[in-house]
Structures are given as structure tokens and as C-alpha cells.
Amino acid sequence: MSAAAWSALLPYLVLTGALLVLLLVVSFRRGHALAMWLTVAALVATLATLPGSNAAGAQSIDGFLTIDAFANFFNGLFVLTAIVTALLGYRYLDARASRAHREEFYILLLSATLGAMTMASAAHFAAFLLGLEIVSISLYAMIAYPEEGQAPLEAAMKYLVLSGVASTTMLFGMALVYAAVGTMAFGAVLGASSDPLLIAGQVMILAAVAFKLSLVPFHMWTPDVYQGAPAPVTGFVATVSKGGVLAVLLRYLVETDLLSHEALFLAVSLIAIVSMVVGNVLALLQDNLKRILAYSSIAHIGYLLIAVLVVSALATPAMALETGMFYLAGYFLMTLAAFGAMTVLSTGAPSDTESLAAYAGLYWRRPVLAAVLTAAALSLAGIPLTVGFIAKFYLFAAGIEAELWALLWALVIGSAIGIYYYLRIVFSMIRTPDDGAVPAASVRSIEGIAAASVLGAAIVVFGIFPTPVIDVARDAVRAFGG
Amino acid sequence: MNILALILFLLLGGVVAWASERVHPNAPRWVGLLTFVAAGLYLANAWAGGYAYANQYIEWIPRFGIHVILSMDGLSLMLVALTLFLGIVAVVSSWTETERSHGFFQFNILWVMAGVVGVFTAFDLFLFFFFWEVMLIPMYFLIAIWGHEARAYAAMKFFLFTQISGLLMLFAILALVYFHYAATGLLTFNYHDLLGAELSRDVAFALMLGFFVAFVVKLPGVPFHTWLPDAHTQAPTAGSVILAGILLKTGAYGLIRFVVPLFPEASADFAWWAMFLGALSILYGGYMAYSQSDFKRLVAYSSVAHMGFVLLGVFAFHEVDGVLVTNELGMQGAIVTMIAHGFSTAALFMMAGALQERLHTREMSRMGGLWVRAPRMGVMTMFFVIASVGMPGLGNFIGEFLVLLGAFKASIPLTIAGALGVVVAAVYGLVLLQRAFQGTPNPDIPVMRDFGWREMSVMVLMMVALVWIGVYPQPLLDLSGPVIELLWEAP
Numbered sequence: 001m002s003a004a005a006w007s008a009l010l011p012y013l014v015l016t017g018a019l020l021v022l023l024l025v026v027s028f029r030r031g032h033a034l035a036m037w038l039t040v041a042a043l044v045a046t047l048a049t050l051p052g053s054n055a056a057g058a059q060s061i062d063g064f065l066t067i068d069a070f071a072n073f074f075n076g077l078f079v080l081t082a083i084v085t086a087l088l089g090y091r092y093l094d095a096r097a098s099r100a101h102r103e104e105f106y107i108l109l110l111s112a113t114l115g116a117m118t119m120a121s122a123a124h125f126a127a128f129l130l131g132l133e134i135v136s137i138s139l140y141a142m143i144a145y146p147e148e149g150q151a152p153l154e155a156a157m158k159y160l161v162l163s164g165v166a167s168t169t170m171l172f173g174m175a176l177v178y179a180a181v182g183t184m185a186f187g188a189v190l191g192a193s194s195d196p197l198l199i200a201g202q203v204m205i206l207a208a209v210a211f212k213l214s215l216v217p218f219h220m221w222t223p224d225v226y227q228g229a230p231a232p233v234t235g236f237v238a239t240v241s242k243g244g245v246l247a248v249l250l251r252y253l254v255e256t257d258l259l260s261h262e263a264l265f266l267a268v269s270l271i272a273i274v275s276m277v278v279g280n281v282l283a284l285l286q287d288n289l290k291r292i293l294a295y296s297s298i299a300h301i302g303y304l305l306i307a308v309l310v311v312s313a314l315a316t317p318a319m320a321l322e323t324g325m326f327y328l329a330g331y332f333l334m335t336l337a338a339f340g341a342m343t344v345l346s347t348g349a350p351s352d353t354e355s356l357a358a359y360a361g362l363y364w365r366r367p368v369l370a371a372v373l374t375a376a377a378l379s380l381a382g383i384p385l386t387v388g389f390i391a392k393f394y395l396f397a398a399g400i401e402a403e404l405w406a407l408l409w410a411l412v413i414g415s416a417i418g419i420y421y422y423l424r425i426v427f428s429m430i431r432t433p434d435d436g437a438v439p440a441a442s443v444r445s446i447e448g449i450a451a452a453s454v455l456g457a458a459i460v461v462f463g464i465f466p467t468p469v470i471d472v473a474r475d476a477v478r479a480f481g482g
Numbered sequence: 483m484n485i486l487a488l489i490l491f492l493l494l495g496g497v498v499a500w501a502s503e504r505v506h507p508n509a510p511r512w513v514g515l516l517t518f519v520a521a522g523l524y525l526a527n528a529w530a531g532g533y534a535y536a537n538q539y540i541e542w543i544p545r546f547g548i549h550v551i552l553s554m555d556g557l558s559l560m561l562v563a564l565t566l567f568l569g570i571v572a573v574v575s576s577w578t579e580t581e582r583s584h585g586f587f588q589f590n591i592l593w594v595m596a597g598v599v600g601v602f603t604a605f606d607l608f609l610f611f612f613f614w615e616v617m618l619i620p621m622y623f624l625i626a627i628w629g630h631e632a633r634a635y636a637a638m639k640f641f642l643f644t645q646i647s648g649l650l651m652l653f654a655i656l657a658l659v660y661f662h663y664a665a666t667g668l669l670t671f672n673y674h675d676l677l678g679a680e681l682s683r684d685v686a687f688a689l690m691l692g693f694f695v696a697f698v699v700k701l702p703g704v705p706f707h708t709w710l711p712d713a714h715t716q717a718p719t720a721g722s723v724i725l726a727g728i729l730l731k732t733g734a735y736g737l738i739r740f741v742v743p744l745f746p747e748a749s750a751d752f753a754w755w756a757m758f759l760g761a762l763s764i765l766y767g768g769y770m771a772y773s774q775s776d777f778k779r780l781v782a783y784s785s786v787a788h789m790g791f792v793l794l795g796v797f798a799f800h801e802v803d804g805v806l807v808t809n810e811l812g813m814q815g816a817i818v819t820m821i822a823h824g825f826s827t828a829a830l831f832m833m834a835g836a837l838q839e840r841l842h843t844r845e846m847s848r849m850g851g852l853w854v855r856a857p858r859m860g861v862m863t864m865f866f867v868i869a870s871v872g873m874p875g876l877g878n879f880i881g882e883f884l885v886l887l888g889a890f891k892a893s894i895p896l897t898i899a900g901a902l903g904v905v906v907a908a909v910y911g912l913v914l915l916q917r918a919f920q921g922t923p924n925p926d927i928p929v930m931r932d933f934g935w936r937e938m939s940v941m942v943l944m945m946v947a948l949v950w951i952g953v954y955p956q957p958l959l960d961l962s963g964p965v966i967e968l969l970w971e972a973p
Binding site for chain 1: 626650653
């Protein structure tokens with residue numbers, strides 16, 4: 001391996017090293033604050049190595065990983081999300097999880113991040129599966145972390161069983177593809193072949209991906225897992241686990257040009273449309289904020305599939321990648337802000353603050369958190385002044401350029417339905433509370449409030465001045481694959 | 483003049499008003515009032531000094547060819563002036579109304595108005611859409627937090643209607659930009675660049691409808707008007723004043739500024755239907771206004787009728803040498819109607835708010851004979867009802883008369899229908915006056931505080947404006963004339 005390859009690989013090495021150090025530290029000297037700040041320091045160090053990794057150019061690591069600016073864009077998102085999750089989780093776990101093992105949470109957090117980073121740079125089925133399983137296995141434990149409640153355990157079990165089935169399906173699909181073409185590297189897999197073995201394999205892989213992205217009809221697990229998982233972990237599940245799969249999906253589709261196969265294109269379009277509609281309609285019926293956000297995430301990933309479909313619909317995948325990256329960055333921001341506000345409100349409470357009724361009068365009780373949650377809800381609804389609007393604008397621009405009219409109409413209808421329930425969130429915060437509906441969090445989470453405020457501010461700042469993010473995304477697209 | 487600074491000043495005023503609540507509970511009111519007055523003086527100074535017409539051009543999102551383009555011409559100028567004036571009215575009319583979080587209340591008023599000023603001056607389609615949506619969120623809060631009993635429903639309905647139609651407009655804007663880009667290779671949202679976009683007839687028609695629906699929802703025209711009676715009735719007084727006085731005008735402005743110039747042929751093709759909707763709004767709005775027993779709802783429906791005249795005037799395309807061209811008289815009439823309606827309806831909503839504050843009801847059956855108790859309010863109501871009905875010598879008459887004169891050249895049956903609407907207006911206007919202020923005094927109402935100097939001074943200002951437009955509308959026509967001539971030349 002060349003020196004450039006080593007420096008491209010540096011973020012992965014730093015994070016792996018930090019993971020081992022943390023493991024050792026936790027074994028010898030327990031301390032919640034120590035573990036948390038060590039984790040944040042490790043993640044910041046990883047973040048600091050990303051520009052150097054970009055400077056090395058696109059590097060193929062033995063055909064297993066391709067580390068380029070595209071991968072590092074996602075890596076940056078994942079690492080930032082992990083930092084936010086650590087900050088949010090600190091006081092939350094302090095109050096909730098058993099004293100004996102709060103520190104291991106951060107080990108799982110780092111390994112899940114590493115898995116997602118592996119997916120972002122995967123150029124080979126083995127790397128894909130490896131990354132996916134590292135994320136999933138870390139998440140099983142993270143979801144069940146506060147061991148007191150039954151709900152987290154139930155959610156973890158559900159996720160374990162269903163996610164296991166999806167992984168197996170994917171593995172089988174990969175085997176079929178391997179049988180057909182004799183290689184597992186993305187670049188060598190043929191896209192628009194009519195070999196039935198190959199098509200069957202591709203369909204199985206896509207179905208598993210759809211499960212991980214919680215697209216309709218593979219979405220059943222989402223609301224239950226979102227609801228059962230502790231709030232900071234839900235934020236992480238909603239962002240990093242989906243972002244990793246989306247990154248690898250984009251790279252896979254660009255390399256194989258799979259969607260130039262007409263039937264597959266149609267199938268993915270249908271999944272997108274159905275996800276937008278079903279996600280939004282089911283979200284209308286919820287009174288639980290976690291479930292609303294679960295269904296809304298189904299719809300949002302459905303919107304994002306427009307970017308995925310544009311990969312093959314235009315002459316170059318540049319616009320598709322740019323749109324996908326921007327949308328995902330926006331989605332990360334607003335989802336984390338929403339779960340961040342929820343986490344801070346739930347800190348010190350016996351269970352998470354989930355029902356909309358519990359948010360009544362939040363504007364007058366906790367104005368900062370209410371503002372953050374408002375920014376997140378309006379951003380998810382795609383209202384201007386927020387990053388969610390620019391993201392939706394990107395989708396419209398890409399969809400119109402590729403002339404995907406049916407999908408755009410679904411986007412319009414989905415967004416129209418969405419406005420209703422996002423606005424309900426906002427309205428529930430300005431309502432006067434019913435008697436006794438308001439739980440009081442006994443612990444103030446300074447770290448959590450700081451993280452949530454930064455997220456909320458970022459939603460607005462990037463909603464008005466999106467150019468920095470656009471520039472980073474465009475540079476990454478230019479460097480894609482080398 | 484610096485338009486961006488004006489908008490930022492209003493936004494900043496909002497933040498200061500909110501923060502000033504900590505200093506003194508009354509401070510936000512004064513901050514709000516002074517902000518509008520200062521902004522108004524700045525505009526008046528620029529107007530008098532002859533440097534009001536300005537252009538600002540700042541790069542914003544170069545990736546999509548989006549710029550901050552703010553310009554002021556005659557049409558923008560009069561509407562911005564109306565906006566700032568009604569800002570003062572809104573603050574004054576709610577001086578004693580809200581107790582709870584008054585700082586946030588003033589913040590929302592200032593931010594709505596900042597968005598509206600942006601809408602009236604933006605010449606980049608992205609920026610226009612941006613302001614179009616920015617003005618909605620504070621309006622939503624005004625209705626949802628400080629509204630009356632059914633505020634949640636009304637606020638949601640208002641937001642859904644305007645948002646969904648806004649989505650259609652966003653779709654249409656992007657499609658227009660894309661088709662222009664595909665034809666010329668120039669990716670831009672600049673209004674002036676897009677004016678000459680060459681589109682196939684079908685595409686132009688579809689895009690025109692996207693814009694049209696968004697603006698007619700806001701106007702509102704039948705059949706997209708159903709949000710209006712609810713929103714108006716439930717909104718606090720300041721909200722109703724802003725909504726009727728100025729937000730409805732953004733829809734009319736959009737029709738004049740965007741729909742007709744961007745899609746001249748498509749608008750001409752659609753003109754008869756648009757006029758038909760206009761005439762329908764006039765008659766249906768009048769009919770519904772007559773059947774209301776709620777003071778505010780009556781005025782709200784009368785707005786639907788009055789805005790029907792705008793639709794009738796803007797789309798009164800008539801044939802010259804075998805080509806359909808825009809109708810100068812109709813356009814002039816529509817613009818005068820916008821301004822005059824802004825004053826007359828704002829005054830009536832202020833009256834409704836004052837009555838609700840004193841009587842805790844909007845039901846006219848529980849009023850009656852109020853003239854005796856509060857003669858100043860009676861006189862004011864009579865004046866503005868008469869103005870709203872279209873009495874010659876007052877502003878609304880000039881507007882509606884010009885519209886009918888223009889529409890006559892386009893379609894005689896629709897003009898007759900519109901003229902009938904004027905008769906209906908007289909009926910519901912007088913019904914309002916009779917039920918609320920005349921007849922035997924309701925014994926349940928003991929004493930009622932009459933208007934004080936604060937309310938009277940605002941009312942008198944609006945009276946003067948209406949009389950001035952009614953007697954000598956030429957300055958207004960001179961302002962809008964050049965804008966309309968440009969439209970006339972465009973196709």
C-alpha cells in the first residue's frame with residue numbers, strides 16, 4: 001500500500017485505535033464522564049484526519065474499499081452524528097442506565113460509526129456486508145441499552161430478528177450475483193443484464209437494502225423500534241444506519257448502472273412512491289412523536305429515492321449524487337435536532353417524552369428546546385428558511401431535469417400531507433397544557449442543550465446560506481471514484 | 483433606497499420587540515409601532531426625494547443561479563407603503579388586546595410584514611417564493627396562539643391551503659427555470675431573464691396554472707376561498723387586519739406581476755375562465771356575506787367579493803387587431819381596488835376587533851343600537867361600510883368602476899354579473915350597519931367604551947386615504963401606469 005493509501009485510510013485507523021483504547025480504559029478505570037469525553041475526543045480526532053484523507057485523492061484499498069471525498073463526506077456526517085449522540089446520551093444514560101455499565105455504550109457508538117464509515121467507502125460485497133453487520137450488531141445492543149424497561153428489549157429483539165432476515169437475504173443475493181458473474185467487486189457486476197440468476201440476486205440485495213432503509217413494504221419494524229429505543233439511540237438509528245446504507249447504495253448503483261434495467265427502475269420508482277404516500281398517511285394517524293418521526297423518515301427516504309433514481313436517468317450521475325448528499329445532510333440535521341430536543345426533555349424522566357400531549361406549552365416552559373423542535377419540524381416539512389427546503393428544492397431540480405414527473409407529483413402530494421402532521425407538532429407546543437400532562441425533567445443536560453441548539457441553528461443557517469454545504473458536496477462528486 | 487436594509491430593519495425590529503418584553507411589559511408595543519413608523523418615514527423620504535426606485539443585486543446561491551434581486555417600481559412602491567401603514571394599524575388595533583407573550587406577538591407582526599415587503603420587491607423567483615413562505619409562518623402563529631375559540635382548526639386550514647398551493651408554485655417555478663435552461667443554457671431565477679422564456683403552448687399553460695392556483699388561493703377566489711372566512715374570523719384583530727389588508731394583495735400582486743407577464747399567451751387563453759371565476763367570486767362572496775350573522779365572517783366574505791373584481795380586471799384581455807392584449811383600464815382598476823380595499827377592510831376588521839373586545843361576541847344578533855352607546859364607532863363603521871359598498875367619491879368606487887369599464891371590452895355578460903355584485907354589496911353592507919349599530923339598543927349591553935384618540939387617529943388617516951383616492955386617484959394611476967404599460971408591451 002502506498003503512502004497516499006495509508007493517509008486516505010487514516011480516519012478509519014484513528015477510529016479503530018480509539019475504539020481499542022476506550023475498550024482498555026473502560027476495563028481498567030470506569031468513569032462515565034471519562035468515557036464520554038474520550039469518545040468525543042476520538043471522534044474529533046477522526047474528523048481532523050478527514051481533510052488529509054481527501055487530499056490523498058480517491059484511493060482503492062485492495063479493491064475492498066474506495067476512499068474518496070464522496071465517502072469522506074458521509075464519514076464526516078457519521079462522525080458528527082456520533083459526537084452529537086455522545087453529548088446527548090451522556091446525562092440521559094447517567095440518569096437512566098445502570099451504574100455498572102454505562103461506559104460500554106460509547107464503545108458500541110464508536111463501532112457503529114466505524115461500520116457506517118466502512119459502508120460509505122465499500123467497493124466490494126464483502127466490505128458492504130461487513131460494514132452493515134458491524135452497524136447492525138452494535139445497534140442491537142444500543143437499542144436495548146437502558147435495561148430497565150421492557151420496551152427497549154422488545155425493540156431490540158424485533159430489530160435483531162428482522163434485520164437478521166434482511167441480512168441473510170442480502171447474503172443470498174450476493175451469492176447469486178457471484179454465481180452469475182464470478183466476482184464480488186462492485187465495478188465488475190453487470191447492471192442491465194438479462195441473466196435471471198443475476199436479476200434474482202440484485203432484487204434480493206435491493207429488498208434487503210429497502211429493509212434497512214425502512215421503505216414500504218419493508219417498513220413494519222420502523223415505528224416499533226423507533227418507539228422502543230431510547231431517544232438518543234433512535235436519532236442514531238434514524239440517521240447513521242440509513243445514511244450508511246444510502247451511501248453504499250449510491251456508489252453501487254453508479255458503478256453497476258443497475259437502474260438502467262427498466263423493470264428494476266420501475267420497481268424502485270414504485271417503492272419510492274408508495275413509501276412517500278404510505279409514510280405520510282400513516283404519520284397522520286399517530287399521537288406519539290417517535291412514531292410520527294418514524295413514519296416521516298419512511299417518507300423522507302422515499303423522497304430521497306428520487307435522487308437514487310436520477311443516477312441512471314441522466315447522462316452523468318453527478319446531479320444525483322449531489323442531490324443525495326445534500327438531502328441526506330439536511331435529513332441528518334433535522335432528524336437529529338428533533339431527537340435531540342426529545343432526548344433533553346426526557347433526560348431524568350422515567351421514560352421518554354413521546355406523546356404529543358406532553359409537549360403542550362413547551363414554548364413557555366423551555367423556549368430554546370421548543371425553537372429547536374420547531375425548526376426541525378418546519379425543516380422536515382420543507383418550509384423555506386430551513387435546510388429542509390433547500391433539500392427539497394434539490395430533489396425538485398433533479399427530478400425535473402430527469403423528467404420524473406410521476407415521482408415529483410408523489411413528492412408534492414406527500415409533502416402536502418406532511419405539512420399537516422409536522423404542524424401538529426408545532427401546534428402541540430403552543431397549546432396550553434392539560435392538567436398533569438406535563439412531565440418535569442429533573443436533570444438539566446447542558447451538553448444536550450448545547451448540541452440541540454447548535455443543530456437547530458445549523459438548520460436555519462444552512463437553510464439561508466446553503467452554499468458551503470453545496471460546495472463540499474460538489475467537490476466530493478467531482479472526486480467520486482477517482 | 484436600500485430595500486434589503488428596510489427588510490432587515492423590520493426583522494431586527496421584531497427581535498428587539500421580543501427581547502424588550504423583559505424590560506417592560508409595554509415595551510414591545512412601542513418598539514413595534516416605532517419600527518413601522520421609522521420604516522414608513524424612510525420610505526416616504528425616499529419617495530419624496532425621488533430615489534425610491536432602486537435595484538439591488540447580490541449573489542446568493544450561485545449553484546442554481548439564484549440572486550437576491552430586490553427592485554422597487556411604482557406598483558411595488560405603493561404596496562410597500564400600504565404594508566407599512568397597515569403595520570401601524572395592526573399594532574395600534576391590538577394595543578390592548580393581547581396580554582400573553584406580547585413580545586412574541588409583535589415579533590410575528592413585524593416578521594409577517596418583512597416577508598410581505600420582500601414579496602412585493604423580489605425580482606428573483608426563488609427569492610420571491612422564499613418571502614412568500616416566510617410570511618406564512620408568523621401568520622400561522624398569530625392565528626394559532628392569539629386567535630379565538632376555533633383557532634387551531636383555522637390556523638391549520640390557512641397553512642395547509644397556502645402551503646399546498648405554494649408547493650404547486652414551486653414546482654411551476656422550477657419547471658419554468660428548467661425549460662428556460664434547456665432552451666438557452668442559462669440557469670437563472672432572474673425575473674427579467676425569464677420574461678422572454680420560449681415555451682410550448684401546453685407547457686406554458688400548465689405552468690401558468692401552477693402560478694395561477696397559488697395566487698388565487700391567496701386572493702382568494704372561488705372555489706379556493708374556504709380557508710378565508712375561518713382564518714379571518716379566528717385571527718386576532720391585528721391578524722385580520724394584516725390578512726385582509728395586505729396578505730390578500732400578495733395574491734393579486736402575483737397575478738399582475740408574474741402570471742400575466744410570464745405567460746402572456748397562456749393567460750390570454752385562460753382569460754375568460756379567470757374572469758368567470760372573478761364574477762363568480764363577486765356574486766358568491768356577496769351572497770355568502772349577506773347570509774352571515776357573525777360580524778367578522780361577513781366582512782371576510784365581502785373580501786372574497788372585492789377580490790373577485792381584481793380577478794375580473796386583471797384578466798380582462800381584449801382584442802386589438804385580432805390579438806388578445808392586456809387591458810389597461812382593468813389592470814388600473816384592479817390595482818386601485820387592491821389599495822382601497824386594503825384601507826376599507828382593515829378598518830372594518832379593526833372595528834370588529836374593537837367590538838369583540840368590548841362585547842366579547844361577534845354575533846350581530848347580540849348587538850343592535852350601538853350607535854347610541856358609541857357614536858364615534860357608529861360613524862366610522864358607516865363611513866367604511868359605505869366606502870366598501872362602492873360609493874362614488876371614495877376609493878373603492880374608482881377601482882370597481884375602472885374594472886367594470888375594462889371588463890366591458892372583454893365580456894359583456896361577465897361585466898353585468900360583476901355589476902350586479904355591486905348591488906349585492908349595498909345590501910350586505912347596509913345589513914351590517916343596521917343589525918349592529920341601528921335599531922333598538924340591546925338591553926343586555928350596559929355601557930360601551932367609545933373609540934379613544936388612539937383608534938380615532940388611525941381611522942381618520944384611513945378615511946383621508948380613501949377620500950383622496952376617491953376624489954383624486956391620478957397620483958395612484960401615475961404610479962401604476964408605467965408598470966402596466968410594460969405589461970402591455972411584453973407580448
